[in-house]
Each structure stands twice: as structure tokens, then as C-alpha cells.
Amino acid sequence: MRVLLSAYDSRGGVEPLVGLAVRLRELGAEVRVCAPPDEEFEKRLAVVGVQMVPTGKSVRELVTGKTPATPGGVPRRAAELVAAFYDKVSVAAEGADVLVATGVVPAVAGVKAVAEKLGIRYVYASYQPVTLPSPHHPPIARPGKPLPPDVTDNRALWEQDAKDAQAVFGEAINSHRESIGLPPVDNVRDHVFTDRPWLASDPVLAPWQQPAELDVVQTGAWVLPDERPLPAELVAFLDAGTAPVYVGFGSIPMRDPEDVARVAIEAIRAQGCRAVVSRGWADLALIDDQDDCFVVGEVNHQALFRRAAAVVHHGGAGTTTAATWAGAPQVVVPQGGDQPYFAGRVADLGIGAAHDGPIPTVESLSAALRTALSPETRARATAVAGTFRADGASVAAKLLIDAVS
Template sequence: MRVLLVTYGTRGDVDPLVALALQLRTLGVDVRMCVPPDEEFAGRLAGLGIPAVPVGPPIRTLTSGSAPPSTALLARYRTALVDAQFDALPAAVDGCDALLAVGLAQIGARSVAEAAGIPYVYASYAAVNLPSPHHAPPPRPGWPDPQPADNRTLWDRDAEQVNAQYGAALNEHRAALGLSPVSNVRDHVYTDRPWLAADPALGPWPVTTGLDVLQTGAWERPDDRPLPPDVTAFLDAGDPPVYVGFGSISPSPGLADRAVEAVKAEGYRVLVSRGWADLDPAGCFVVGEVNHQRLFDRVAAVVHHGGAGTMRTAARAGVPQVVAWMPVGDNPYWAGRVTALGLGAALDGRTATTASLGAAFASVLRPGARARATAVGAGIRTGGARVAAVRLRELASAGRRH
């Protein structure tokens, strides 16, 4: 039995899918993955023995620029990605018994699964990505900002925008496969029973009369790698530092420097994660790729962009967070969850000043803040990847019999 796992995005999109792949292998299921062609993804999967099929252009070139890509560039990029999916996925799915896709960018995945006659599953890492009257759609870079309206109207407009971007390209490819046209691209991709790979304690699915969502829990694998000797020496040399990192996105110009200045003004040492933006603020200890599960146990606070994985790892460690979010994907949503759960503070990274960052740090470093974070962290469950792997194996097995 074999399944195809498909995503397109940064490390935060790929790593959870790797956790699912490893759980599937423990159940005797072969796995193949479609990911961006960036070297770091190919190297990581090769080291784990997971066959990788590169699809689309490198994601790092899109996310690590000093300025956001233009609307025209993003439109061309999205159309090219649809074409790349229909070029690569039919061969990648050969011999597979099910296909699971993560992210709205996977416009072609369901059609390829349909043509192959195998089950298809759509998964999201955050509730905000799925239509609900309880929240508005997430920001979609390059598309017009929605005018104020109720959430249902905003989701209707979101579907219209998705159709405008993808409808013609998708239906042209479907016709070539002998498939009927799709009238609502977004809901076609999502299906009427998507999976939610997020922890219920941190990002629960709001009960609605709409989608029948299966919340599996977050997909994460334990990381037992030791910290590098120089990192351990830095940690041992003084009081716990504050971690500052923005992962795979480029923060607003000067944001990292302002965050470092605000942290130092509170009397704390700073440990900066270089990330895809290649941050290297003066006078800071800078690290590359390290084990966050170990590192966050030893820091006083975590400053980040609102990525699901960073937020969850910090929460599990019981460490207060300051989220300087950018209007990208689910980052604003997770920033809101940090404040709603009492895990820390959040502010718009585009307008954050040294003063506002300093006030945020002062609030999360007060007595009692860590106790609250620890209490929330104790309720986080592990094993979401296992839950999803068992369900996907069942679907693949049923599809095989038919």
C-alpha cells in the first residue's frame, strides 16, 4: 500500500507532513511526497528515506525577498503552480492508493486523485483556513483586501476570488483528463469533510452547521537532537535569553533590530534565529537550524511571526510568547490564539515599534505569565500524526478494495 502526500509551502508546511509520513511507515504504508524543489526539503526527505517529487518553483525565492511579491507576480506564480501540478502529480500518484493534500495551493490534487480513481483528503493546519461563520477568511497575499462584512459574506467573496484566480486553469486541465468542470474551486479543493491538523487545546474547530471537520490533532514528530555545543555554552553562561526568530518569512524592515533593542532594554540576553531572512543583528548570539523542542525549554520568552509550529512548540514548553505577526496565511490567527489563551502578547509586525515591543515584553515577563503558559501547555496532546495515519490507511485500504 502506498499514499501520496502533497504540499507546497515553507518548512511549516512540509515538516508536519513528514511527521505523518513517518507514522504511515510504522503502519506498513509506503509514502511518496510532493514538495517544493528547494534543496533543504530534498535533503531532509532523502535523509529519512522518503521519495520526493519536486513540484513548482522554489518557495524560498518567493518568501525571502526584501519586499512582498507584486500582485501580478503572485498571479503568474499561482497559475504556473497549477500547471506544474498537472504535469507532475499524475506520474507521482501512479501506484498509490490515496492522496492527501495540504493547503489551498493544491488546486490540481483532487482532480488527479479523481482521474486515478483513489480517495482524496484535504488537510489544513489551522481552523481559520476553513469556511466558518465564526471567523473571517485568512489574508491571501496579492488579492484585494475584503471590505467589511459579516463572515459568511466574506467567505462567499473569498470563493469568488479563488474562482477568478484558478477556475479557468483548473477546468482546462480537468477537461484534458476527461473530468467535468468545477464551479466552486475552493470548496472542491477542501471537500465537505476536510481534516484539521491542529491541537484542540490551541486551535479548536468551532462547532458549526457547515463543514464536517475531522480534527486529528497537530502532526509533529519528537525531536531528540542535542543542541550544538556553542548554543549550550551560551545558555549555560547566563540567565535564560529571549529567542527572536521569524522562520521562513521575511519580517518588516528593521523589525528584528527593534525586537532585539526592546529585549535588551528589559535586561535580557538575546538569541536570534537566522531563518530564511538571514538575520544577523549586531551584538546577538545567532543560531541556524537547531532543535526548538530543546531550546525553548531554556529561554525566558519566544518572539516569532505567528507560525503554527513555533507557537505550538513554545506553548508546549510553557514559555511566554510575543507574536509580531505579518499578514500572511494563518499568522494573524495564531497571534490571536496566543492572546486569547493568555500565552502572551501579539502586535502587528508592520507597525511594531521599539516601545510597543518593549511593552509587550514587559507584559509577558511579569510574574505569573509563565505559570499560565505552563498550564496551557500541559493540556496539549501529542499523537495527532498517528491518528491521521491510521485514518488515512483505512481510507487507502477501502479505496483499494473498490
């Protein structure tokens, strides 16, 4: 059996495919992954011996580029993405039995077109429930299409979201479909999601609520135990004192990284804690040469979070999942997208605090840290970690094997 996995996303969107790929190989499948041509993705997949096919432009360059993305540039980028993923996946999927796609709509539409042309089974997967239509939550606004403030009915908002997705991506996707001999679609969102999407999230952290129109298959989060050792210098820092507070914002560039680092370190020090600062795509750095702070690049989050007093982060699906699995109390400072949802879930579960807004101050972050560092929050985080379903990738791999068989 051959499986092709595809994502156009940041690290948090590619990492779950690593877990799924490994579990598929354990069941005897051949696996390839189409992902952005960022060096960190290639290195991560190389560690587990999975072939990666670089596809599309660098996500890191797009996110951190000097020329900010604008809504007016979305149609052009959409056209580039759908064509790039169609072209690459068409070749990489030779002999494949199933295609699994996740990430942004244009890239997924390119994969879906390959499935149609070649007659290959297709599965769409999301890492969070809030991107899937449901009466229980509103959609996330599309580029340049803010949600109407006077509409509060979720069903009406999702109907508008389908129209917005068509307005933003429809022309690019349908022009490409016409060029390869496929008919146009009048609802690109539902076309790529299908009526039976998969939800690769932990059912306690990010559950799918019923009743709902979609027949969602929730597999659990696609995680993989990370056996990579922590750098020796980091281990020495951890061993030299009390558990530190980790702060990092992953692939979020942040508007003023110097001020963000200053605020975070001052707020952590105000709680009498040491700090581990992750550079991330914002390129955070230390603010002085005191020995109570340590800066890291790419490291094993699972191992590090297990040794952290708390984890301060942006609320991406990947980081929230890793911190929850590790039993680390969290402070989520959401920047956009699905991050406010995960901030709310962390607060609702009692495993941390949701910061109010994307820009922390020393005072606001200190208040959130006091909640996260309390014994009650630590106990609750440990309890929720005990319920975490770590077999999601195995469940998904077996479903794929069974479906093809």
C-alpha cells in the same frame, strides 16, 4: 499501502508532513512527499528517511526574490503550480492508495485532479481553522481581493471568498482540467477543500468551533519529537547564563531586517535578558559583538524553545505550535495571513502577548515582552503545554490506514 503527501508551502507547512510520514511508516505504509525543491525540505525529509519528490519552484526564492510578487502575476503562477503538481504527483502516485494535500489552492487542485483521473482517495488538510469556511470567523483576503469593509456577516464574507477564489484561480485550474479531460468546476475552493476536510491543529490552541456546515475532522497537530542535538556552540551559550529570549520570523522576509534585529535585541536587553537570534529567510543578524547574543540558523526548535525565557516570532502555525508544545511564553508579531489569528489565540490563552501590528518598536516590543516574561504567563504556558495533544500525526495515520482498509 502507499500514501503520497503533498504540500506547496514554507517550512512550517512541510514539517507536519514529516511527522505524518513517520507515523504512517510505523504502521507499515510506504510514503512519498511532494514538496518545493528547497534544500532545507530535502534535508529534513532525508533525516527521517522519507523520499521527497521536488515539485514546483523554490518557495524561498519566490518569497525572498528581488522581484516582489504582485496580484497580476498570481494567475500565471497558479497555472504553473497546478500543472507542476499534476505532472509530478501523477508519476509519484503510481500505486498509491490515498493522496493527502495541503498548501495553496492551485497546487492542491493539481493533486485533486490526479485523484480524480486515477480514482485514488483524496484528503485535504489545513493547519489552522481560519482558512476553512465557518460562521465563527471571516476568511483571509485573497491576492488582490480585499474583504469588503462594509460587510460584517461571516457567511456573506465566505460566499464572497468563494467568488474571489474562483476569480483568482478558476481560469488557471479549469484550463488545466480541460487539457486533461476533466470537467470545469464553478467553485474551486470548495472543490479542493471537499465537504470533509481535516484540521491538523491542536484542539486547545486552534479549535474548530461548532456548529458549522463543514464536517471537519480535527486530528490534532502533526508533530514529531525532534531528537536532533543542538549545536555545541549554542549549548555553551545557553549554559553560560540565564535563559535567553528567542527571536525569529521563519520564512517571513521582513522589510527592514537590520532594523528588526536592532529593535528586537534592544527590547530584549531592556528586560535584562540575553538573546538568541534566528536568521530565518529574513537573514537577521547580530547588531554588535557583545556576548549576550547568539545567532543561529536551522536548529531543533523543540529543544531550543524548552530552554527559552520567551519566544518572539511571526505567528505561523508551525512556530506557534512548537512554542506552545514547549511551554514557552510567546510574543507574536503577526505579518499577515493566519498569523493575526494565532496572535489572538496566544493572548486569549494567556500564554503570551499579541503585538499590535507587524512593525515593532523598542517600546512596543518591550511592553509585549514584559507580559510574556511575567511569572503568571510562564505558569499559564506550562499549564497549556500539559494539555497539548502530541498524538495528532498518529491519529491521522490510523485514520488513513483505516479508511483504505
